[in-house]
Amino acid sequence: MLRRTRTTKKLARRIDLQYFSRPHPFRRWRFWLSVAVPTLALGWLLTQRAQGGQRVYSSGQLSRSHAVFTQQCGLCHVTRAGTFFKEVTDQACLTCHDGPVHHSSQTFFPNCSWCHVEHKGVQRLSATSDAGCIQCHSHLRTRDGQPRYAGSINGFDRSHPEFSPLGKGKIDPGQIKLNHYLHLQPNLVGPANQRVQMTCDDCHRAVNDASVWPYGAPDQNATVERASIRPIGLGAYMAPVQFAKHCAACHSLQFDRRFGNEQVPHDRPGVIHALLAKRFAEYVAAHPAAVHEVEPPNRQLPEREHIQRVARDRAEWVQFRVEDAEWVLWAKTCKQCHVLNFGTGALPEIAKSNITPRWLFHAEFDHYAHRMMSCVACHTRTLESHDTADILLPGIAVCQQCHRKEGSSKEVAEGRCFECHQYHDWSRAKRTNGRFSIHELRGTAQLTLPQEQTPISH
Amino acid sequence: MLIDHTHRKWFIGSVAGLAVATALYIPYGLQSSQGPRGGSALGLVYGIVGFGFMLFAGLLGLRKKFPVWRVGRAQTWMRGHLWLGFVSFPLILLHGGFHFGGLLTRVLMWLFVLVFASGVLGAGLQHFMPRLQTAQLPLETIYEQIDRVRGQLGEEARNLVEEACAALDGEVSSASARQRATAAAAGANWDVTVAAGLDADEQASNELRRFLSVEVQPYLARTGARGTRMGDAALAQAMFRQLRVLFPPTLHSCIDDLENICEEKRQLDDQNRLHKILHGWLLVHIPLSYALLILGTWHAVAAVRF
Numbered sequence: 224m225l226r227r228t229r230t231t232k233k234l235a236r237r238i239d240l241q242y243f244s245r246p247h248p249f250r251r252w253r254f255w256l257s258v259a260v261p262t263l264a265l266g267w268l269l270t271q272r273a274q275g276g277q278r279v280y281s282s283g284q285l286s287r288s289h290a291v292f293t294q295q296c297g298l299c300h301v302t303r304a305g306t307f308f309k310e311v312t313d314q315a316c317l318t319c320h321d322g323p324v325h326h327s328s329q330t331f332f333p334n335c336s337w338c339h340v341e342h343k344g345v346q347r348l349s350a351t352s353d354a355g356c357i358q359c360h361s362h363l364r365t366r367d368g369q370p371r372y373a374g375s376i377n378g379f380d381r382s383h384p385e386f387s388p389l390g391k392g393k394i395d396p397g398q399i400k401l402n403h404y405l406h407l408q409p410n411l412v413g414p415a416n417q418r419v420q421m422t423c424d425d426c427h428r429a430v431n432d433a434s435v436w437p438y439g440a441p442d443q444n445a446t447v448e449r450a451s452i453r454p455i456g457l458g459a460y461m462a463p464v465q466f467a468k469h470c471a472a473c474h475s476l477q478f479d480r481r482f483g484n485e486q487v488p489h490d491r492p493g494v495i496h497a498l499l500a501k502r503f504a505e506y507v508a509a510h511p512a513a514v515h516e517v518e519p520p521n522r523q524l525p526e527r528e529h530i531q532r533v534a535r536d537r538a539e540w541v542q543f544r545v546e547d548a549e550w551v552l553w554a555k556t557c558k559q560c561h562v563l564n565f566g567t568g569a570l571p572e573i574a575k576s577n578i579t580p581r582w583l584f585h586a587e588f589d590h591y592a593h594r595m596m597s598c599v600a601c602h603t604r605t606l607e608s609h610d611t612a613d614i615l616l617p618g619i620a621v622c623q624q625c626h627r628k629e630g631s632s633k634e635v636a637e638g639r640c641f642e643c644h645q646y647h648d649w650s651r652a653k654r655t656n657g658r659f660s661i662h663e664l665r666g667t668a669q670l671t672l673p674q675e676q677t678p679i680s681h
Numbered sequence: 682m683l684i685d686h687t688h689r690k691w692f693i694g695s696v697a698g699l700a701v702a703t704a705l706y707i708p709y710g711l712q713s714s715q716g717p718r719g720g721s722a723l724g725l726v727y728g729i730v731g732f733g734f735m736l737f738a739g740l741l742g743l744r745k746k747f748p749v750w751r752v753g754r755a756q757t758w759m760r761g762h763l764w765l766g767f768v769s770f771p772l773i774l775l776h777g778g779f780h781f782g783g784l785l786t787r788v789l790m791w792l793f794v795l796v797f798a799s800g801v802l803g804a805g806l807q808h809f810m811p812r813l814q815t816a817q818l819p820l821e822t823i824y825e826q827i828d829r830v831r832g833q834l835g836e837e838a839r840n841l842v843e844e845a846c847a848a849l850d851g852e853v854s855s856a857s858a859r860q861r862a863t864a865a866a867a868g869a870n871w872d873v874t875v876a877a878g879l880d881a882d883e884q885a886s887n888e889l890r891r892f893l894s895v896e897v898q899p900y901l902a903r904t905g906a907r908g909t910r911m912g913d914a915a916l917a918q919a920m921f922r923q924l925r926v927l928f929p930p931t932l933h934s935c936i937d938d939l940e941n942i943c944e945e946k947r948q949l950d951d952q953n954r955l956h957k958i959l960h961g962w963l964l965v966h967i968p969l970s971y972a973l974l975i976l977g978t979w980h981a982v983a984a985v986r987f
């Protein structure tokens with residue numbers, strides 16, 4: 224039978240009433256840890272300060288282009304006399320690079336850091352948020368009160384107008400008669416009477432693409448080595464079509480059977496006329512009997528009466544032959560592609576080709592970035608286009624299939640404004656004179672700033 | 682601290698505050714051109730309020746150091762610590778736009794994660810464990826006095842056996858005086874334990890002494906029960922049952938008391954273990970909180986400056 228009992232009085236006798244005045248190990252641990260951990264934290268901060276490193280104060284990783292300045296906060300964060308704050312001023316940005324104004328008639332002038340947000344990790348600073356653009360373009364106002372552009376744009380996939388060249392009633396101003404439909408038909412007669420199937424890149428390639436053109440004149444490709452596939456520099460836009468590079472192999476400029484495959488140059492009528500006169504004069508000098516030969520009817524002379532003319536002398540013979548050759552050229556060979564204006568002069572005037580090298584002047588486009596797609600995936604009307612006046616530029620709806628606002632799935636191409644538009648008008652950019660040394664930039668030397676700026680110190 | 686219906690106002694206030702903060706954050710986060718930032722106007726508001734709550738939560742330690750200060754009831758301070766400290770974490774997350782930022786802020790945020798997690802764990806433990814202890818450990822004592830009580834239990838057991846054995850050896854009267862003194866100090870009722878009438882023989886006396894020195898005293902002498910058979914309640918119970926079979930009935934009351942002493946020691950061990958769980962999180966929570974407040978103050982100054 225249990226004889227031990229536990230009364231309050233007996234239990235109280237067990238306790239040392241002064242126990243709380245002697246720290247228990249648990250409380251001792253708690254105390255020393257409460258001293259040691261904050262001390263360590265403070266020591267860490269002081270060590271950072273003593274070592275001069277400023278990275279500890281950074282609110283986030285700098286962008287790739289500024290990451291090298293991580294230890295030198297004072298490059299951007301400058302203080303003014305009498306203030307506690309160290310702001311990032313536009314002046315600090317402009318020390319290294321210019322940021323030209325957007326538009327002369329703009330009414331809102333944001334700070335650099337308003338759009339280019341730093342300390343957000345490795346990113347492109349030019350990849351700005353749409354909000355900065357929309358702030359003005361959602362209800363566009365200009366100094367003169369009459370904006371020339373769409374007055375309300377809230378994003379590429381929201382209220383962005385159709386590309387201006389595709390506006391109602393607009394046509395391609397080009398004066399070269401080109402039939403895309405015809406050129407993309409199978410079994411076209413190509414060079415040396417070979418049957419060919421043309422493709423888009425037989426004529427349309429990037430500006431600096433130096434690879435061989437299949438339908439250019441032989442001398443155009445003679446000295447050209449096949450270049451790197453990756454276009455450099457101006458590779459984003461297609462080079463304008465040129466006769467020598469893209470047409471000459473199929474569209475020959477022969478002028479008379481007596482000269483075999485000899486062709487007139489792709490030049491102005493005056494130059495061609497002089498060449499013809501010279502060549503026929505040389506010919507008759509070498510073949511005097513030709514003056515009295517009867518010329519057979521030339522079926523290549525469209526819209527001309529087939530009158531047999533007999534020359535009385537060499538000069539007249541040359542005149543007749545030049546007239547015949549020019550008739551072939553003006554009425555058929557040249558006319559096939561060019562618009563010829565016959566005015567009062569003896570020779571026609573050829574209308575300027577007026578090929579549009581770049582359709583979207585306020586936007587940037589990179590064909591190379593879209594190289595994984597077939598051309599007609601975007602230029603959808605090309606295969607049915609018979610007329611030069613057709614503008615084959617893809618509409619905004621084509622772009623919006625991929626480029627749109629990032630949704631939850633994120634399975635979209637970049638759809639923000641900066642992807643196509645430049646804010647700064649770089650044509651107005653001014654030169655900046657760098658003045659920092661490598662040590663100053665890397666934070667291993669004290670900064671020397673103008674008097675109005677003071678480097679930060681911790 | 683028991684989190685019960687008396688916390689309702691704090692709970693509603695915290696949830697409402699958090700809801701308002703979240704409601705403000707959503708349009709701010711969606712429409713801000715630069716994304717949510719601590720340096721924006723709303724970001725600063727979140728930061729200031731959040732840090733204010735952190736400071737208040739940190740002042741609880743000071744309030745406990747000076748309990749006589751007339752600055753509100755300790756219970757109110759504890760509830761404020763609990764709920765404002767809880768709300769401060771999401772507010773600071775909103776302040777930073779859910780980014781941990783640079784080196785200092787990253788250190789701060791991880792410290793805060795640890796402080797917050799340990800705090801939530803501690804609140805949960807403080808809510809459930811005291812009731813568990815009360816139910817499971819009726820023989821618990823003041824934690825800091827466990828070692829002292831354990832020593833007293835050892836002495837009580839030794840005296841108890843000496844008393845019984847002395848009676849067996851015909852020294853009952855002298856043993857009783859000594860036993861009474863010890864028992865009174867240990868808080869046990871010994872008046873009825875005088876081993877009058879014991880008729881066990883010398884063999885039983887030696888066996889009881891051997892049991893005390895081999896099984897009981899090593900168990901009572903140390904904290905915990907590692908390596909001892911007495912630490913296992915079922916095994917100990919079996920051993921005491923066997924002793925009752927082997928020893929004459931006059932020693933059974935002594936064996937009962939020894940078993941009771943071992944049971945009390947077992948509960949003290951359990952109390953020791955539970956106490957470490959119940960308060961161990963403070964070894965993380967408090968030091969890291971102080972570090973957090975120091976670095977947080979530094980961050981606040983640096984952030985305003987830059």
